[in-house]
Amino acid sequence: MDLVTEQKLERRERIIREARELIAERGYQNVTVRELAERCRVSVPTLYNLFGGKGELLQAAVESQLHDVLATFEPSESGQGGLPLVDLVERCAQEMARLSDYHRSLLRAFAGAGETGQLQETLAGRLAAALASELRAMQKQRQLEPWVSADTLAGQLTAACISSSVIWAHGGLGDAGLRASMVYAACLLLLGPARGAARKALRERAEAAQAALEDEVASRSADRALG
Structure with a gap:
């Protein structure tokens, strides 16, 4: 890689990091291209040349994070049952909680569709x-029934993750609750068609997630009573 290309990539990554911070602070809908350019210390034309616009910059920022999560995911090996898949779901929840303000802002923007609709479809498709x-x-x-359509079940798992994420984004779940909710839904969806050792492993994971969800509900009820 030549020096010019390397510098361009470094600048691109710096802009993506700055954009995440600004969106977390102000919310996606409230950020303008000019504000993004000022925050990233580049001109508006430079921002358009590198990304094409606000929507494209958002897509680059979100896809970069999803790529990092998926890049560290190792496919399951014999004997591990459905747990690596559940680990991936949990890792996504942890990443959202790590940058909670940023992801809550994005999820609220997704709810409004508009310019973020295509990005939402792209991200859901990749997951x-x-x-x-x-x-x-x-x-x-042989840990999952052969009649099961992997694509269809994956779509249902993704929908369950999105549902939990939206509830979390609007304050209905805390960070621990988000993780437990996504893991619980994934385990329950997998338990039906799972076979052999996978069933036992998934049931144990589901029971732990269920207990965590019950703790979250109890904690929120106690907080409301005190409030």
Whole structure:
């Protein structure tokens, strides 16, 4: 890689980091291209040349994070059952909680569709593809019923994750509750068609997530009573 290309990539990554921080502070809908350019210390034309606009910059920022999460995910090996898939779901929840203000802002923007609609579909598709790949690995290991459509089940898993995320974004779940909710939903969806050792592992994981959700509900009830 030549020096010019390397510098361009470094500037691109710096802009993405700054954009995440600004969106977390002000909310996606409240940020303008000019504000993004000023925060990133570049001109508006430079921002357009590098990304194409506000929507494209947002897409680059979100896809960069999802790529990092998926890049560290290792496909399951024999004997691990459905747990690597559940680990991926949990890792996504942890990443959202790590940058909570940023992701809450994005999820609220997604709820309004508009210019973020295509991005939402792209991200959901990429997550579903990663989950489908893991489901096929489970089928090869005979830990998932062969009649199950990996793509269809992956779509249902993705929808469950999105549902929990939206509830979290609007304050209905805390960070621990988000993680437990996503893991619980994934385990329950997998338990039906799971086979062999996978069923036992998934049930244990589901029971732990259920207990965490019950703790969250009890804690919120106590807070309301005190308030």
